Amino acid sequence: MGKVLDKKRLKEFLGKVSKGKELIAPVKRGTLRFEIININYFDDICLEGRPLFSIKKFFSPAKHDLLKLNLADKKKPFEEEKTRFKPRVIFGARLCDFNGLLRLDKLFNSKEYQDDYYKAARENTLLIGINCVPAPSKYCFCESMGLEKYYDLMLHDMGNKYYIEAGSPKGEALIMTLEDYDFVMPEIKCDKKLFRKDLTQYYDNPAWNSENDKCLSCGKCTSHCTTCLCFDVMDELEVDLKKGKRFKEWDSCQFLNFTLVAGGAIFRKDRLSRFKHRIYHKLQYFREKFGMDMCTGCGRCIEACPRLIDFTEVINKFR
Amino acid sequence: MSKMTKKKVHVRKGKKIKKIINQKKAVSKPRIGIHSITGCAGCQLSIYFIEDVLLDLLDKINLVAAPMIKEQNEEEGYDVLFVEGSVSSQEDLDNLLKWREKTKALVALGACACHGGMQSMKHLMNEKEVESAAYAKFPSDPRVKPITSVPLHKYVKVDFYIPGCPPDKQEIIQVLKHFLQGRRLRVYDKAVCHECSLKENYCLLDQGIECLGPLINGGCRALCPSFNHPCTGCRGLLDDANLESGKQVLKDKGFDVDLIIKRMTKYNSLQFKEFEEKTNINNKK
Numbered sequence: 392m393g394k395v396l397d398k399k400r401l402k403e404f405l406g407k408v409s410k411g412k413e414l415i416a417p418v419k420r421g422t423l424r425f426e427i428i429n430i431n432y433f434d435d436i437c438l439e440g441r442p443l444f445s446i447k448k449f450f451s452p453a454k455h456d457l458l459k460l461n462l463a464d465k466k467k468p469f470e471e472e473k474t475r476f477k478p479r480v481i482f483g484a485r486l487c488d489f490n491g492l493l494r495l496d497k498l499f500n501s502k503e504y505q506d507d508y509y510k511a512a513r514e515n516t517l518l519i520g521i522n523c524v525p526a527p528s529k530y531c532f533c534e535s536m537g538l539e540k541y542y543d544l545m546l547h548d549m550g551n552k553y554y555i556e557a558g559s560p561k562g563e564a565l566i567m568t569l570e571d572y573d574f575v576m577p578e579i580k581c582d583k584k585l586f587r588k589d590l591t592q593y594y595d596n597p598a599w600n601s602e603n604d605k606c607l608s609c610g611k612c613t614s615h616c617t618t619c620l621c622f623d624v625m626d627e628l629e630v631d632l633k634k635g636k637r638f639k640e641w642d643s644c645q646f647l648n649f650t651l652v653a654g655g656a657i658f659r660k661d662r663l664s665r666f667k668h669r670i671y672h673k674l675q676y677f678r679e680k681f682g683m684d685m686c687t688g689c690g691r692c693i694e695a696c697p698r699l700i701d702f703t704e705v706i707n708k709f710r
Numbered sequence: 711m712s713k714m715t716k717k718k719v720h721v722r723k724g725k726k727i728k729k730i731i732n733q734k735k736a737v738s739k740p741r742i743g744i745h746s747i748t749g750c751a752g753c754q755l756s757i758y759f760i761e762d763v764l765l766d767l768l769d770k771i772n773l774v775a776a777p778m779i780k781e782q783n784e785e786e787g788y789d790v791l792f793v794e795g796s797v798s799s800q801e802d803l804d805n806l807l808k809w810r811e812k813t814k815a816l817v818a819l820g821a822c823a824c825h826g827g828m829q830s831m832k833h834l835m836n837e838k839e840v841e842s843a844a845y846a847k848f849p850s851d852p853r854v855k856p857i858t859s860v861p862l863h864k865y866v867k868v869d870f871y872i873p874g875c876p877p878d879k880q881e882i883i884q885v886l887k888h889f890l891q892g893r894r895l896r897v898y899d900k901a902v903c904h905e906c907s908l909k910e911n912y913c914l915l916d917q918g919i920e921c922l923g924p925l926i927n928g929g930c931r932a933l934c935p936s937f938n939h940p941c942t943g944c945r946g947l948l949d950d951a952n953l954e955s956g957k958q959v960l961k962d963k964g965f966d967v968d969l970i971i972k973r974m975t976k977y978n979s980l981q982f983k984e985f986e987e988k989t990n991i992n993n994k995k
Binding site: 453605606607609610611632641643647648662 | 899904910913925
């Protein structure tokens with residue numbers, strides 16, 4: 392059983408929850424996007440529709456410094472970039488966004504591949520979502536992906552009030568004082584479906600070709616994806632050639648030179664192999680390794696693609 | 711006591727050696743040249759526009775040839791030579807071959823040097839007609855007798871490319887810094903769309919504007935699309951650009967095929983022509 396909050400009191404509630412913290416919410420600035428805002432600009436928050444860029448940028452930024460270099464100092468030529476995190480509250484993200492974090496946790500928050508920035512960001516962020524009824528985009532297909540109920544708080548719009556459900560002890564503590572309400576959170580319904588199956592035997596299926604012919608290899612699908620995490624690490628020195636930094640920047644498996652190695656070999660030279668790699672990684676390889684699909688069914692890759700390439704249609708053809 | 715003096719001598723000797731090494735280093739500053747063939751000279755200007763670090767850089771290099779800003783220029787022995795413009799006359803070609811012989815690393819600077827630039831548009835037209843329209847008035851002057859305009863790599867080996875019209879200042883600095891470190895920089899090879907989405911721009915194609923982002927090499931940090939100006943392709947087509955699909959994107963948005971081709975060939979006629987030929991051959995197969 393959850394709680395209920397009058398819509399007029401949302402600002403007050405958010406203000407209380409985000410006191411001393413950074414508030415991140417979707418706002419309309421040209422397009423809808425997640426931004427850090429001040430609670431005084433509460434009216435800018437827009438919960439209609441869904442930002443095309445997911446919240447992963449707050450956990451694994453598009454570009455971020457790893458090391459400070461100082462080659463003049465022979466004893467300590469580099470120093471780790473330390474980030475102090477101000478606690479944050481993400482408000483108005485969707486279930487697919489939060490499930491994306493669950494996938495990223497498997498890598499960046501694991502013992503083997505721990506990313507300090509990511510870990511600190513995860514520990515200091517409170518997740519408050521909004522239920523997707525109705526589905527915010529015609530490209531959504533998360534219903535088929537079996538998402539987990541992963542959040543601190545989830546709000547459901549009921550006209551003049553919100554029904555709130557807690558998904559963690561942290562969340563429960565926040566809504567303790569609110570009024571009880573007897574209601575069941577409605578399930579998300581999507582127009583689009585994906586019939587998931589083992590894809591191993593379909594690798595050479597000609598059905599991939601028609602969508603691949605449309606592919607521009609522009610990398611928009613990966614940069615918009617909730618779970619894509621590949622990055623490139625680069626060094627950059629200042630003009631004195633002593634001081635500098637090592638930073639990481641998102642990369643994309645859709646680019647020809649993503650698999651370029653010393654000696655000039657490229658493992659995935661033709662577009663088709665790159666095109667399939669993304670989908671197989673999402674729906675096959677990741678499952679084999681971690682027991683869950685990497686795709687959360689948000690449909691952002693379809694919506695962002697200049698040709699609206701839809702891999703679900705290809706997979707649905709395999710019967 | 712004697713030990714002390716011995717030590718002192720050692721130190722002095724060490725200092726002397728260091729001094730000599732420093733002097734040698736000063737002599738062995740890399741010799742940089744900046745030359746120009748047919749083009750607007752804007753690329754060269756963008757080197758001189760690196761005001762914020764130009765003086766620091768000049769400390770580290772020996773600028774031996776830069777006819778635009780220097781009176782006395784050496785004609786040989788360049789470690790790194792920047793050449794802007796495309797080969798468009800016999801004089802250009804002669805100069806380029808001469809420079810190449812005396813250069814360790816040749817950098818093609820700008821859209822013309824890398825991909826042919828605007829003057830290579832005549833690859834898609836009747837060359838004689840274009841010529842007579844422009845040069846019929848001076849039939850006897852050999853200097854204005856053009857040859858088919860092509861980028862540098864059609865005649866000489868090019869070691870590095872800095873595309874763009876004009877090239878990005880930061881990229882020029884990067885290249886110079888890498889040369890000074892003896893490292894090899896990677897030519898940026900990701901689509902403009904990638905950098906544009908790193909910046910979270912509102913996609914111009916979604917707004918119905920004829921942007922060439924998905925087909926064009928980035929590295930410009932999506933400068934034009936960030937200011938709502940569609941990408942016109944000054945950094946050249948991606949090595950594996952999917953032109954057919956790219957045309958279809960713009961057709962779907964309701965743009966005229968002629969306009970699409972004009973857009974794509976503004977800087978990259980030669981590349982475009984080669985791509986078309988390749989697809990024709992593949993289709994025949």
